[in-house]
Amino acid sequence: MRMHHTVLATARVGVLIGALVAAASVGAQTETLRVGVVNVNRLLEQAPQFRAAMQALQEEFAPRQRELVAIQRSLQEKSDTYERDGAVMGAEERLSLEREIREKQRDFAREQSDLNEDANLRQNEELSKLQRSLLQEVQNFARSENYDLVVADALYFSSTIDITDDVLQALEDSYVRDNDGL
Numbered sequence: 001m002r003m004h005h006t007v008l009a010t011a012r013v014g015v016l017i018g019a020l021v022a023a024a025s026v027g028a029q030t031e032t033l034r035v036g037v038v039n040v041n042r043l044l045e046q047a048p049q050f051r052a053a054m055q056a057l058q059e060e061f062a063p064r065q066r067e068l069v070a071i072q073r074s075l076q077e078k079s080d081t082y083e084r085d086g087a088v089m090g091a092e093e094r095l096s097l098e099r100e101i102r103e104k105q106r107d108f109a110r111e112q113s114d115l116n117e118d119a120n121l122r123q124n125e126e127l128s129k130l131q132r133s134l135l136q137e138v139q140n141f142a143r144s145e146n147y148d149l150v151v152a153d154a155l156y157f158s159s160t161i162d163i164t165d166d167v168l169q170a171l172e173d174s175y176v177r178d179n180d181g182l
Helices: 002-032 040-046 048-088 091-144 164-179
Strands: 035-038 149-152
Touching: 035 164, 040 048, 040 091, 040 164, 048 091, 048 164, 091 149, 091 164
Parallel strands: 035 149
Antiparallel strands: none
């Protein structure tokens, strides 16, 4: 029985020594581990690629937006005419104007809905492309700067491992380099 206790005690000591050796080797590895954290929302909002994509979307949808404003202006003019002259109009003319106003309201609502839907779809497409591009840029930055691990949006991190500004600078450099010939 005494030998059984000795074997158990020796096994415990062996496990304890093994754990200490493992912890020491992990500790030694952690000293050389290079970790960075990026704020993805900040990257998206401040990257020149994001601003360029949003500007391109605005330009893409500007003609339809102007068309929508024209429909709204026409609708307002018809409504003003109805309010101003409705009481002195003949019944047939008043009904015709009311019908025209309702049609313009439906046209406006439909056009506005279509525009919003199309703009949201295009914005989501562009954001998806931009997110892939940003991910690639963060990976390139991490490789070039010899990072072992880059984490996005950690719950807590020290400012010493926040590399968002550095990645933003790399994004700006990449944007300038890619658009220098334009």
